[in-house]
Amino acid sequence: MTVPTLYEWAGGAAALERLFTAFYARVRDDPELRELFRDMDPDHPRHVAAWLGGVFGGPPVYSRQRGGHAHMVGMHLGKAITERQRRRWVELLQDAADETGLPADPEFRTAFTGYVEWGSRMAVLLSQPGVRPGPPEPMPTWTWALPPWQPPGETAAE
Ligand code: HEM
Numbered sequence: 739m740t741v742p743t744l745y746e747w748a749g750g751a752a753a754l755e756r757l758f759t760a761f762y763a764r765v766r767d768d769p770e771l772r773e774l775f776r777d778m779d780p781d782h783p784r785h786v787a788a789w790l791g792g793v794f795g796g797p798p799v800y801s802r803q804r805g806g807h808a809h810m811v812g813m814h815l816g817k818a819i820t821e822r823q824r825r826r827w828v829e830l831l832q833d834a835a836d837e838t839g840l841p842a843d844p845e846f847r848t849a850f851t852g853y854v855e856w857g858s859r860m861a862v863l864l865s866q867p868g869v870r871p872g873p874p875e876p877m878p879t880w881t882w883a884l885p886p887w888q889p890p891g892e893t894a895a896e
Pocket residue numbers: 774775777778779782785786789804809810813814817819823824827828853854855856857858859861862
C-alpha cells in the first residue's frame with residue numbers, strides 16, 4: 739500500500755480550511771484567547787491551513803506565498819504566550835477537529851495531536867520576551883507516528 743500523506747488523509751486543503759475557520763471562530767470568542775488574537779487578519783484561518791498543509795506533506799503554498807518558516811516565527815515573536823493560553827489553544831483546536839469531522843482514527847489523531855503539542859510549545863518558546871529570530875530554517879515536516887491502520891492480510895509482513 740502507498741502510504742498517504744497526513745494532508746491527503748485529513749482531506750486536503752478544503753478540510754484544513756474548514757478546521758481553522760471553525761477553530762478561529764472559537765478563539766475569537768474565548769475569554770482566555772480573544773485579547774491575544776484581537777488584531778487577527780481575517781485571512782488568518784486560510785494562512786494557518788496553508789501552513790499545516792505544507793507541514794503535513796501537501797503543496798508548499800505557505801512557503802511559496804507567505805514567507806515560510808521565517809514569517810510564521812515573526813508572527814509569534816513578543817506575544818508572551820502563557821502555558822494556560824497554549825493549553826486552551828490546543829483544547830479548542832481538538833474541539834474544532836471533532837466539530838468539522840477531521841478523521842478520528844487513532845493513528846491520524848496521534849500524529850495530529852503530536853504536531854499540535856510540539857508546534858504550540860514551540861510557539862510559546864518563540865513568543866517569550868527577548869527571543870530573536872534564529873537563522874533561516876525550512877518548513878518542518880510531519881508524518882505518521884504509527885502507519886495508518888490496514889485490515890489484517892494486507893500488510894507487507896503477511
Ligand atoms: C501548532 C501550533 C501553531 C501553529 C502551526 C501556528 C501557526 C501560525 C502561523 C502560520 C501564523 C502566521 C499566519 C500568517 O501568515 O499570517 C501564526 C500567527 C499567530 N499565532 Fe500561531 N501557531 C501555533 C500556535 C500558537 C499558539 C499556541 C498561540 C497562542 C495561544 C498562537 C498565537 C498566534 C498569534 C496571536 C498569531 C498572530 C495572529 C494575527 O494577529 O494575525 N499560535 N500562527
